[in-house]
Amino acid sequence: MNKIVTGIVFGAVLGFLDGATAWFTPEVRPVIGGILVGSSIKGLLVGLLSGWFARKVNSMKWGIVFASVVGLLFAFGIALMQGNHYLEILLPGFVTGAIIGFLTQRAGAPSKQTV
Amino acid sequence: MELSDSVLQHLRAVVDLPDFGGTRYELEGEIGRGGLGAVYAAFDRQLQRRVAIKVLDGEEEARVIAGLEHPAIVPIYDAGTLPDGRAYYAMKLVSGERLDRYPRGDVPLSERLRLVERVGEAVAFAHTRGVLHRDLKPQNVMVGSFGEVYVMDWGVEGVAGTPQFRAPEQASGAAALDHRADVYALGALLRFVLPADPPRMLRAIAAKAMEPNPADRYGDVPALLRDLQRFQNGQAVEACPDSRWQRTRRFAVRNQVLLLLLAAFVAVKFFLFFVRRL
Numbered sequence: 257m258n259k260i261v262t263g264i265v266f267g268a269v270l271g272f273l274d275g276a277t278a279w280f281t282p283e284v285r286p287v288i289g290g291i292l293v294g295s296s297i298k299g300l301l302v303g304l305l306s307g308w309f310a311r312k313v314n315s316m317k318w319g320i321v322f323a324s325v326v327g328l329l330f331a332f333g334i335a336l337m338q339g340n341h342y343l344e345i346l347l348p349g350f351v352t353g354a355i356i357g358f359l360t361q362r363a364g365a366p367s368k369q370t371v
Numbered sequence: 372m373e374l375s376d377s378v379l380q381h382l383r384a385v386v387d388l389p390d391f392g393g394t395r396y397e398l399e400g401e402i403g404r405g406g407l408g409a410v411y412a413a414f415d416r417q418l419q420r421r422v423a424i425k426v427l428d429g430e431e432e433a434r435v436i437a438g439l440e441h442p443a444i445v446p447i448y449d450a451g452t453l454p455d456g457r458a459y460y461a462m463k464l465v466s467g468e469r470l471d472r473y474p475r476g477d478v479p480l481s482e483r484l485r486l487v488e489r490v491g492e493a494v495a496f497a498h499t500r501g502v503l504h505r506d507l508k509p510q511n512v513m514v515g516s517f518g519e520v521y522v523m524d525w526g527v528e529g530v531a532g533t534p535q536f537r538a539p540e541q542a543s544g545a546a547a548l549d550h551r552a553d554v555y556a557l558g559a560l561l562r563f564v565l566p567a568d569p570p571r572m573l574r575a576i577a578a579k580a581m582e583p584n585p586a587d588r589y590g591d592v593p594a595l596l597r598d599l600q601r602f603q604n605g606q607a608v609e610a611c612p613d614s615r616w617q618r619t620r621r622f623a624v625r626n627q628v629l630l631l632l633l634a635a636f637v638a639v640k641f642f643l644f645f646v647r648r649l
Binding site: 277316320 | 629633636639647
C-alpha cells in the first residue's frame with residue numbers, strides 16, 4: 257500500500273471516528289449522518305494530501321506539522337460553514353491531522369523510483 | 372670471527388623465511404602465524420602492489436577461500452607452489468587491526484555489534500557454499516582502517532579450533548561437524564566484543580548461541596543475526612522472551628509518538644465534552 261492510499265484509508269477511518277464522537281453531543285445527534293460523511297471526507301482529503309507530502313518529504317516532524325496544519329485548515333473551513341462549534345471542530349481536526357501525518361510517515365511504501 | 376647477537380638473530384629469521392625465488396613476489400617479512408601456516412607481506416613485482424602471502428602445506432585452504440567471493444572475505448589473487456614444494460596463495464594485504472588487538476575501550480555498542488554482524492554475514496555466506504570456518508576467533512578477524520571487516524583463516528578439515536571459541540562437539544573431535552559449530556564460535560565472538568556489563572538480552576543471545584547442545588543453539592547464523600537486529604530495533608529477542616509487562620513497555624516505547632497523539636485526541640474530546648457541560 258503506498259503512502260497516498262495509506263493516508264486516504266487512515267484519514268477516512270480517523271475522520272469517521274472523529275465525527276462519531278459528535279453522538280455525545282445531544283443537540284447534533286439528529287444530523288449525525290451528515291457529520292459522519294463530512295468528517296470522513298475531511299479526513300480522507302487530509303490523508304490524501306498528507307500521503308502526497310509523505311512521498312515528497314521523509315520527515316516525521318514535518319509530516320506531522322504539515323498534516324496538522326492541513327487538518328486545521330479543513331476544520332476551519334467546516335467551522336466557517338457551520339458558523340459555530342469552532343472549538344469542537346478545530347481542536348479535534350488539528351489532532352486528527354497530526355495522527356494522520358504520523359501514520360503516513362510511518363506506514364505505507366514510498367513511491368517507486370524509476371531510472 | 373664472532374657474530375653479534377643481532378646478526379645471529381637476523382640470520383635465523385632469514386633462514387626461516389620461505390624462498391620465493393622464481394615467483395613474481397618479493398618477500399618483505401612475516402606478519403602472522405596461524406595453526407595452518409605463516410603469513411608474509413610481499414611485493415608483487417608484476418602488478419606493483421603489496422600483498423599478503425600465506426604459505427602452507429596443502430592447497431585446500433586456497434581452493435576453499437577462492438570459492439568464497441564476499442566483501443568480508445579476503446580475496447585471493449594468486450596461488451602456486453614454492454621451490455621447496457610448499458603451497459602458497461597471495462591475497463589482499465589488509466591494513467588494520469586484528470579484532471583481538473582492536474581498541475574496544477571507547478567503541479560504542481552499535482559498532483561492536485556491527486563487527487559481529489559483518490563477521491556473521493561472511494560466515495552465513497560461506498555456509499550457503501557448504502564451507503564451515505571451524506576456527507572463528509578474534510585473531511582471525513581483521514578490522515580495516517575504514518571499519519571494513521575481513522574474516523580470515525578459513526578452516527579446512529581437521530582444524531581443532533581454539534578452546535575459548537570452540538564448540539563442545541568440535542573439542543570432543545566429533546566426526547561430523549555442522550554449521551552450528553560456527554554458530555557457537557560466533558556467539559563466543561559476540562561475548563568477546565561486548566562491553567564489561569552488556570545488556571541482558573545480548574548476554575542471552577550469546578548464551579543461546581553457545582549452548583553446549585547444538586540443537587539448543589540458533590538453527591543457523593542468520594537466525595542469530597536476526598536476533599541481534601531485533602535487539603537493535605528495540606524488539607524482543609528469541610533468546611530471551613519478554614514477559615507481558617515487558618512487551619507492553621517495549622510497544623509503548625516504540626510507539627510513544629503515536630500513543631501521545633492518540634492520548635491528545637482522547638484528552639481533547641474529554642475536554643470538549645466537559646467544557647460543554649459548564
